[in-house]
Amino acid sequence: MRKKLFTIAVVVLLSATTMQVNSCKKNDAVQQSNSLTFTVPPGFPEPKYNFGNNPLTKDGFELGRKLFYDGRLSKDGNFPCSSCHQQFAAFVTFDHDFSHGFNNQFTTRNAPGLFNLAWHTAFQWDGGVNNLEVQPLAPITAPNEMAEDINNVINKLKADNIYPGMFKSAFGTDEITSQKMLKALTQFMLMLVSADSKYDKVKKGQAVFTLAEQKGYTIFQAKCASCHAEPLFTDLSYRNNGLTLHPDLKDYGRMRITNDNADSIKFKVPSLRNVELTFSYMHDGRFYTIDQVLNHYSTGIVQSSTLDPSLKNGIPLNIEERSNIKAFLKTLTDSTFINDKRFAQPQ
Amino acid sequence: MKKQPMLPFLLAILLIVFAAGCSKEFSSSSGYKGTGNPDDSFNLRIDFTPVFDTVKLSFDSTYTNFWEEPFSVSAFKFYVCKFDLINTDSGTVYHINPDKYFLIDAADSTTWAVKLASKPFKYNRISFLIGVDSIRNVSGAQTGALDPLKGMFWTWNSGYIMAKLEGSSPVSSLAGNKFEYHIGGFAGQENVLRKPTILFPFGQFSQIVADKKSIISVNANVAAWFYNPHQIKIKENPSCTTPGLMAKDISENYSKMFTVTKIVNN
Numbered sequence: 243m244r245k246k247l248f249t250i251a252v253v254v255l256l257s258a259t260t261m262q263v264n265s266c267k268k269n270d271a272v273q274q275s276n277s278l279t280f281t282v283p284p285g286f287p288e289p290k291y292n293f294g295n296n297p298l299t300k301d302g303f304e305l306g307r308k309l310f311y312d313g314r315l316s317k318d319g320n321f322p323c324s325s326c327h328q329q330f331a332a333f334v335t336f337d338h339d340f341s342h343g344f345n346n347q348f349t350t351r352n353a354p355g356l357f358n359l360a361w362h363t364a365f366q367w368d369g370g371v372n373n374l375e376v377q378p379l380a381p382i383t384a385p386n387e388m389a390e391d392i393n394n395v396i397n398k399l400k401a402d403n404i405y406p407g408m409f410k411s412a413f414g415t416d417e418i419t420s421q422k423m424l425k426a427l428t429q430f431m432l433m434l435v436s437a438d439s440k441y442d443k444v445k446k447g448q449a450v451f452t453l454a455e456q457k458g459y460t461i462f463q464a465k466c467a468s469c470h471a472e473p474l475f476t477d478l479s480y481r482n483n484g485l486t487l488h489p490d491l492k493d494y495g496r497m498r499i500t501n502d503n504a505d506s507i508k509f510k511v512p513s514l515r516n517v518e519l520t521f522s523y524m525h526d527g528r529f530y531t532i533d534q535v536l537n538h539y540s541t542g543i544v545q546s547s548t549l550d551p552s553l554k555n556g557i558p559l560n561i562e563e564r565s566n567i568k569a570f571l572k573t574l575t576d577s578t579f580i581n582d583k584r585f586a587q588p589q
Numbered sequence: 590m591k592k593q594p595m596l597p598f599l600l601a602i603l604l605i606v607f608a609a610g611c612s613k614e615f616s617s618s619s620g621y622k623g624t625g626n627p628d629d630s631f632n633l634r635i636d637f638t639p640v641f642d643t644v645k646l647s648f649d650s651t652y653t654n655f656w657e658e659p660f661s662v663s664a665f666k667f668y669v670c671k672f673d674l675i676n677t678d679s680g681t682v683y684h685i686n687p688d689k690y691f692l693i694d695a696a697d698s699t700t701w702a703v704k705l706a707s708k709p710f711k712y713n714r715i716s717f718l719i720g721v722d723s724i725r726n727v728s729g730a731q732t733g734a735l736d737p738l739k740g741m742f743w744t745w746n747s748g749y750i751m752a753k754l755e756g757s758s759p760v761s762s763l764a765g766n767k768f769e770y771h772i773g774g775f776a777g778q779e780n781v782l783r784k785p786t787i788l789f790p791f792g793q794f795s796q797i798v799a800d801k802k803s804i805i806s807v808n809a810n811v812a813a814w815f816y817n818p819h820q821i822k823i824k825e826n827p828s829c830t831t832p833g834l835m836a837k838d839i840s841e842n843y844s845k846m847f848t849v850t851k852i853v854n855n
Contacts, residue, residue, distance in 0.1 A: 295729060372747040375729030379737055379744040392738040420738050424730035499746050501779070501833055 276300050276411075278429075280360065283437035285445060285473050289360035291374060291432060296425045298432065301411035304588070306430030308408065309423060311587045314398045315378075316388035317344055323378065323427075324587065326353045326387075330580050332436065332516035333357060339527025344389035350491055352527035354512060355520050357436035357579065361474055367509045367525040369480060370499045375428045392420050399423065434585060436515050437473070438578040441570075445473075451573065458570025461563050466514075468552055475514040475574065481550040482507045484543035488526050495525065506548045518575045532571060536564050631704035633685070633795070633803050635672070635715070638850075639665055639695035640808045646695055655816040658823045660758035660768065665695035665811060666741065667752035667843075668721050668734070674707055674795065675714035675786065683708045690721060692734040692741065693809065707803075712795040715805060716786040719844060720751030723775040723782070746832070748773050751781055752843055754814055761827040768823045770814065772840050774832025781836050783844035789852060796854040806851040813846035814839060 278298040282289060313319040326341040327333040333356035335341040340348040351367050365371040371380060381387040382395065399405045399418050410416040412426055443449035451459060471477040480496040487507060496505035509525045523529040539557040639646040651661050672685040685705045694700045725731060726748045741750045755769040774781045795803040815821045819838035829835045
């Protein structure tokens with residue numbers, strides 16, 4: 243008897259499941275033909291982003307890409323995301339300490355490169371933004387950046403001829419909401435993976451370091467990698483790296499978010515991938531060359547109570563070591579990434 | 590050990606499969622949309638009324654707080670969610686729609702009525718969370734009542750403003766004599782989430798029976814923001830727009846701002 247009941251239950255369960263699957267079929271069919279695969283590069287850890295909440299699709303990615311390059315996300319139309327995040331510079335603002343924003347204003351921090359964001363759990367130099375999906379709200383609404391109101395952005399997108407169709411392809415409905423806009427932008431940003439530099443090719447056995455690069459790598463691993471940890475070249479922590487407090491901006495970094503004195507002048511460790519292209523350096527872009535940065539670490543560290551313990555004595559580097567480290571850092575330039583047509587302004 | 594029969598287990602799975610439905614339809618669980626329930630399926634309505642003391646709040650009026658400071662209000666909004674109906678006699682607690690969020694906005698009376706579906710029973714207390722529970726503060730882009738375009742989301746330090754009171758007062762030193770209290774913070778020491786339990790008027794119950802509705806009228810009193818237990822004087826503190834100690838103090842004050850004034854069962 244029990245066995246019979248069991249069999250009936252299994253049959254009912256299976257057919258119910260099939261019914262459920264059928265009811266979702268239409269949606270799933272759209273998703274499947276349209277789905278986009280996120281590939282974890284060899285040697286990389288599992289990404290931190292919750293893809294389950296925002297399944298990647300080709301149409302979602304293309305919508306995000308169009309939004310990323312669209313000036314209408316800003317108040318006066320002049321400041322798309324891409325005005326401060328330029329692909330040829332690994333999505334930093336090339337050759338700038340601060341970026342330009344609405345009404346001839348400047349930002350107060352150096353624009354970070356946008357790549358490998360799926361591995362980050364917090365954004366901004368101070369980690370104040372806790373999810374990639376809500377990160378774009380900060381620049382869109384900041385009065386000195388894109389200076390726009392989210393309501394206005396949504397209304398502009400709704401009034402457009404093309405967007406409603408793109409939202410429908412991406413999300414199955416032409417309803418345009420901030421949530422869908424943010425998820426599409428997130429899909430574009432997630433796909434910005436930089437993992438095809440010479441360094442990566444060496445790791446895969448497809449290239450060989452020069453002698454200088456190899457020596458530089460060895461020094462890097464000994465003296466830099468405790469913060470700039472491979473393979474992301476950041477450990478994503480917040481540290482005081484011995485900079486003087488900017489006299490005008492008085493930016494205390496992480497402390498503003500945590501209200502904890504122990505976090506004074508701590509900033510998120512930036513990735514060194516593409517570092518050759520991402521000058522200027524530091525949260526306020528105060529150094530324009532890698533040499534200036536190496537000078538800072540070898541002789542310029544300012545002592546303070548929250549200084550990172552690993553920098554107490556600076557990082558002594560002789561001339562040869564510097565030259566080799568620079569040779570190694572240039573192997574982190576990913577020309578495939580900065581020339582990838584998928585990430586360029588849509589035609 | 591006796592072998593447990595598999596049948597109840599399988600039936601449970603069956604129920605879950607049915608209840609879960611097509612997950613894509615139910616994925617946006619914040620706010621009004623995506624619940625699959627028609628809006629009129631409620632049997633409990635909670636009508637919030639913004640007041641000063643006991644008089645309906647008007648943005649055109651000038652009021653005087655506990656510290657004799659004159660002020661007027663230009664914005665008053667707060668989130669509510671996680672409603673519990675309680676019967677202290679039988680020890681019953683019924684948790685309603687735990688994943689629905691409501692933004693009560695004094696400027697928009699269409700937001701004042703919270704419609705819920707409750708289990709038929711007789712209740713003598715109500716409890717709800719003021720604000721947005723911590724998980725929704727870290728879960729990325731939300732929609733419905735939690736849409737960031739509602740102006741209740743901090744973009745520089747992710748998280749929701751749980752409650753907001755803005756206005757002007759001649760004693761404020763800020764430009765335009767403004768004062769603004771944007772109360773937020775959901776983590777650790779900075780958590781301002783409050784879940785008061787509110788008594789019903791003496792001898793009254795919320796009696797929910799089949800095919801009938803119960804309507805609970807709740808006043809939300811702006812005056813409560815300024816005292817009890819913490820002194821909040823506009824002159825000394827015209828602005829609180831970051832998580833921290835003052836935000837916690839104000840949240841403790843406003844957690845006492847609700848009074849159930851009337852219950853209608855019909």
